[in-house]
Amino acid sequence: MQAMQANQTHVGQTYLHPLPVRIWHWINALGFVLLMLTGVQIRYADLFSVMTFESALNVHNWIGFVIIANYFLWLGYYLTSDRISNYHAVLNAKDFFNNYYRQAVYYSYGIFRGEKRPHNVQPHDKFNPMQRLTYQVIMMISGPIQIVTGLMMWDVKRFESWIALAGGIRVVSTIHMLVFILFVVFILVHAYMGVLGRKPSTHYKEMFTGYAEDGDH
Numbered sequence: 677m678q679a680m681q682a683n684q685t686h687v688g689q690t691y692l693h694p695l696p697v698r699i700w701h702w703i704n705a706l707g708f709v710l711l712m713l714t715g716v717q718i719r720y721a722d723l724f725s726v727m728t729f730e731s732a733l734n735v736h737n738w739i740g741f742v743i744i745a746n747y748f749l750w751l752g753y754y755l756t757s758d759r760i761s762n763y764h765a766v767l768n769a770k771d772f773f774n775n776y777y778r779q780a781v782y783y784s785y786g787i788f789r790g791e792k793r794p795h796n797v798q799p800h801d802k803f804n805p806m807q808r809l810t811y812q813v814i815m816m817i818s819g820p821i822q823i824v825t826g827l828m829m830w831d832v833k834r835f836e837s838w839i840a841l842a843g844g845i846r847v848v849s850t851i852h853m854l855v856f857i858l859f860v861v862f863i864l865v866h867a868y869m870g871v872l873g874r875k876p877s878t879h880y881k882e883m884f885t886g887y888a889e890d891g892d893h
């Protein structure tokens with residue numbers, strides 16, 4: 677594994693994002709945007725009529741299943757790779773808060789003064805403390821909640837015992853809506869943070885090629 681990764685590292689470049697992660701990411705990004713648009717059409721069928729309610733529901737369900745399968749690509753990759761270290765929690769509370777604070781100060785102040793980034797990006801430790809926590813929540817809490825609540829509403833009959841356990845279909849639908857709002861905020865902030873590299877295109881390019889140019893982090 678180490679030898680393979682060494683081969684993938686070109687001179688002056690670091691291999692940050694392996695192919696399965698990049699494939700997962702861009703399918704996921706497109707899928708999320710489509711899920712959000714069709715979701716709004718389903719929820720506010722009386723306000724928008726880009727497509728019929730039935731078509732919006734069908735497209736939403738199909739894309740939902742693609743996103744679920746894609747989620748398992750992401751999970752399967754990380755569970756079988758030593759790069760899972762990127763998602764490990766920092767268990768030392770003092771380290772966690774100090775590093776998180778340094779990163780927050782950098783984003784609110786240092787970045788505008790051209791200061792050095794506080795986090796040293798490495799293939800097995802590529803996320804700064806704010807990214808690490810955000811991605812943990814998005815991928816391991818909100819994503820699964822959205823999948824499960826989506827499945828419950830997709831087939832109310834089949835999942836009636838789960839729905840009862842959750843407190844009824846209105847509770848399930850409200851949770852799905854609240855997580856949707858969280859995802860909208862996440863995508864807007866995430867897409868914006870993505871342009872904060874050395875050049876606005878730097879992180880986007882990395883997420884397509886997999887490679888970071890040395891000096892870009």
Ligand code: HEM
Pocket residue numbers: 693697701704705706708709807811814815863866867870879880882883
């Ligand atoms: C328009 C939509 C999106 C754009 C433009 C975008 C952009 C980017 C960029 C530039 C990166 C690389 C920099 C970084 O690691 O932060 C990235 C990574 C990442 N994005 Fe997105 N993204 C989008 C949608 C999403 C969605 C919907 C999710 C999850 C629900 C997501 C989750 C992630 C994660 C977890 C990573 C790190 C992946 C890894 O290296 O393991 N992104 N994104």
